[in-house]
Amino acid sequence: MDSAPNIADHYPVIETKGLSVSFGGHLAVSDVSCCFEEGTLTAIVGPNGAGKTTYFNLISGQLKSTSGQVFLNGEEITQYPVARRAQCGIGRAFQLTNLFPELSVQENIRLAVQSMAKTRDSFLTLWSSHKDLIVKADHFLELAGLEQYAKANASTLSHGNQRKLEVAILMALEPRVYMFDEPTAGMSVDEVPIVLDLIKRVKSEGNKTILLVEHKLDVIRSLADRIVVLNNGEVVADGDPTTVMASDIVREAYLGRARQDRVGTAK
Amino acid sequence: MISSLLSEDLPRSRIVAFTLILLLMAMLAAPVAIGGLTIMSVFVKIAIFVVLVGSFDLLLGYTGMISFAHTMYFGIGAYGTGIALKSMGASWEAIAIGFLAGAFLSFVIAVAVGLFSMRTKTIFFAMITLAVANAFAVLVNQFYTITGGHDGLIFQIPRVLKPAFVIIPRDVFGVPINGTTLSYYAILLICGLLFLLMLRIVNSPFGRVLQAIRENELRAEALGFNVLRHRVVVSCIAAVLACVAGALNALWLRFVGPEVTLDLQVMLDVLLIVVIGGMGTLYGAIIGAGVFVFAETYLQGAIAYIAPMIAEVPVVSVVIHPDRWVFWLGILFVVSVYYFPEGIVGRLRNRAAELANIKK
Ligand SMILES: Nc1ncnc2c1ncn2[C@@H]1O[C@H](COP(=O)(O)OP(=O)(O)O)[C@@H](O)[C@H]1O
Ligand SMILES: [Mg+2]
Numbered sequence: 154m155d156s157a158p159n160i161a162d163h164y165p166v167i168e169t170k171g172l173s174v175s176f177g178g179h180l181a182v183s184d185v186s187c188c189f190e191e192g193t194l195t196a197i198v199g200p201n202g203a204g205k206t207t208y209f210n211l212i213s214g215q216l217k218s219t220s221g222q223v224f225l226n227g228e229e230i231t232q233y234p235v236a237r238r239a240q241c242g243i244g245r246a247f248q249l250t251n252l253f254p255e256l257s258v259q260e261n262i263r264l265a266v267q268s269m270a271k272t273r274d275s276f277l278t279l280w281s282s283h284k285d286l287i288v289k290a291d292h293f294l295e296l297a298g299l300e301q302y303a304k305a306n307a308s309t310l311s312h313g314n315q316r317k318l319e320v321a322i323l324m325a326l327e328p329r330v331y332m333f334d335e336p337t338a339g340m341s342v343d344e345v346p347i348v349l350d351l352i353k354r355v356k357s358e359g360n361k362t363i364l365l366v367e368h369k370l371d372v373i374r375s376l377a378d379r380i381v382v383l384n385n386g387e388v389v390a391d392g393d394p395t396t397v398m399a400s401d402i403v404r405e406a407y408l409g410r411a412r413q414d415r416v417g418t419a420k
Numbered sequence: 421m422i423s424s425l426l427s428e429d430l431p432r433s434r435i436v437a438f439t440l441i442l443l444l445m446a447m448l449a450a451p452v453a454i455g456g457l458t459i460m461s462v463f464v465k466i467a468i469f470v471v472l473v474g475s476f477d478l479l480l481g482y483t484g485m486i487s488f489a490h491t492m493y494f495g496i497g498a499y500g501t502g503i504a505l506k507s508m509g510a511s512w513e514a515i516a517i518g519f520l521a522g523a524f525l526s527f528v529i530a531v532a533v534g535l536f537s538m539r540t541k542t543i544f545f546a547m548i549t550l551a552v553a554n555a556f557a558v559l560v561n562q563f564y565t566i567t568g569g570h571d572g573l574i575f576q577i578p579r580v581l582k583p584a585f586v587i588i589p590r591d592v593f594g595v596p597i598n599g600t601t602l603s604y605y606a607i608l609l610i611c612g613l614l615f616l617l618m619l620r621i622v623n624s625p626f627g628r629v630l631q632a633i634r635e636n637e638l639r640a641e642a643l644g645f646n647v648l649r650h651r652v653v654v655s656c657i658a659a660v661l662a663c664v665a666g667a668l669n670a671l672w673l674r675f676v677g678p679e680v681t682l683d684l685q686v687m688l689d690v691l692l693i694v695v696i697g698g699m700g701t702l703y704g705a706i707i708g709a710g711v712f713v714f715a716e717t718y719l720q721g722a723i724a725y726i727a728p729m730i731a732e733v734p735v736v737s738v739v740i741h742p743d744r745w746v747f748w749l750g751i752l753f754v755v756s757v758y759y760f761p762e763g764i765v766g767r768l769r770n771r772a773a774e775l776a777n778i779k780k
Binding site for chain 1: 424427428620621623624625626627628629631632635636638639640641642643644645646647
């Protein structure tokens with residue numbers, strides 16, 4: 154089709170081809186074709202309502218696309234349900250905190266670890282006998298700086314700590330693809346670095362594919378290898394950070410002032 | 421040792437623990453210490469309700485699923501056993517075949533209902549289970565040549581389980597130890613083991629996923645858990661457990677009929693017990709069943725005892741009348757739900773946790 158031909162046995166980790174979804178005639182994501190390579194961090198930016206979260210939902214499967222396809226390492230996964238995509242290595246943290254409120258913080262993380270373990274469906278063994286899962290959960294608990302809240306219910310955490318837990322759960326899945334949706338939104342200034350450190354840590358592993366929706370320009374500058382700009386569901390710019398950030402169209406789209414006609418002419 | 425038997429899920433409240441120990445000792449001692457069919461029937465009913473309500477709680481309290489078909493599985497177990505005993509005669513093979521056929525049927529229906537309805541909303545699943553349970557009750561009534569219709573079936577059980585099978589004659593303890601005593605202890609043992617099994621299931625990795633599904637189905641899915649499969653599996657487990665409870669009930673009563681198994685009333689009793697005891701706490705099934713069965717058995721008697729003393733007082737004598745015991749049970753229910761929405765066990769556990777916090 155329209156995308157560049159793949160060199161033999163090289164596939165992008167994630168590829169979307171002509172991905173679109175409409176809600177009652179309104180195209181929230183419109184014909185988005187993008188490839189995301191191993192070991193890269195792509196920042197996805199755009200004004201509120203641009204379709205960033207919706208694009209994530211199409212990749213991780215919470216939404217079914219109206220048209221277009223999603224590929225993981227060259228394998229089409231468009232029809233896969235959410236759980237299967239997660240098992241294939243697509244991990245997702247949510248913009249709106251999405252936890253198990255009446256389970257403990259440790260349990261929230263442990264469940265993520267368990268999901269990827271062979272013993273995940275064991276029903277006659279005690280959960281506490283699976284020490285390996287607990288040790289691993291505690292590791293991520295510490296990374297997120299939440300060890301003192303291990304036994305507290307997730308619902309009792311402050312907003313900032315819930316955001317950290319959200320990220321810790323994603324980390325605990327140890328996926329191949331990490332999708333962070335505004336991970337630092339609403340956090341206090343002193344809490345932000347711990348989340349950024351977690352993202353940097355993933356990035357430094359070198360073989361992960363990271364998609365990051367983020368509004369803070371300094372964060373994007375320090376982390377992103379590439380920026381994709383969405384506006385009204387369409388990709389309006391895509392390239393390395395310096396070029397993209399310098400372009401007028403992006404400044405306007407990013408600041409939410411882009412008008413449909415301007416975007417249209419810029420294409 | 422005890423902790424691992426209880427799957428590390430201890431009562432976590434002294435009052436609950438104490439009540440449980442008391443109840444267990446009373447159950448074990450009753451046939452010899454008190455004797456008589458009445459007290460044994462009360463305890464057997466509690467034990468069977470523990471399995472029936474506990475397995476229902478696996479769905480409602482642990483997974484967050486509302487099923488109205490639970491007593492249908494209870495009925496299938498009872499009818500399977502009863503019909504086999506009636507048609508094949510009082511043999512162990514009949515019990516085994518009847519029960520296994522019932523368990524298989526329960527399993528199949530649970531899978532079918534689950535796959536058919538669980539992709540959609542909880543309420544749709546609830547409606548389907550209600551419809552299926554209703555249809556089943558109608559079928560049982562229609563096939564009265566096999567099921568006995570409204571009247572139900574009376575059947576024989578193996579001699580070893582009957583009162584005529586004397587083990588220790590009456591003159592030793594003052595109460596007879598016979599086949600009935602044997603079935604009593606056998607039922608208690610089986611129910612006890614099944615309770616421990618359920619405790620294990622909810623505290624296993626699988627059980628934790630059920631709670632995750634209850635808490636946040638979409639997130640569980642996003643973590644990579646197949647929610648539909650977990651729901652179908654837990655409905656099958658619950659269905660088969662209810663089926664065992666039904667078979668035990670049939671063996672104890674030597675009778676099976678719609679009122680004691682399939683009737684919506686039984687389903688309401690189960691709901692009542694799970695709510696009184698505390699959803700999502702298996703111990704709640706024991707406490708709830710205890711409270712309910714004792715109330716059902718003795719409330720009527722207690723009111724009958726008081727009634728003559730106040731026969732002269734207007735209004736009050738109308739309200740406190742033996743025929744009104746269901747009304748009082750209803751009041752008890754409303755009051756307990758209002759003051760302890762988390763159930764007796766939930767409430768006592770929270771209280772114990774608060775006390776522990778204060779001490780710290
Ligand atoms: N489930 C939905 N139903 C209807 N409209 C939706 C739904 N999800 C998102 N939208 C719409 O799609 C557009 C993109 O939303 P979203 O992806 O959340 O934007 P962003 O994350 O970039 O702020 C918005 O106009 C939003 O109102
Ligand atoms: Mg968003």
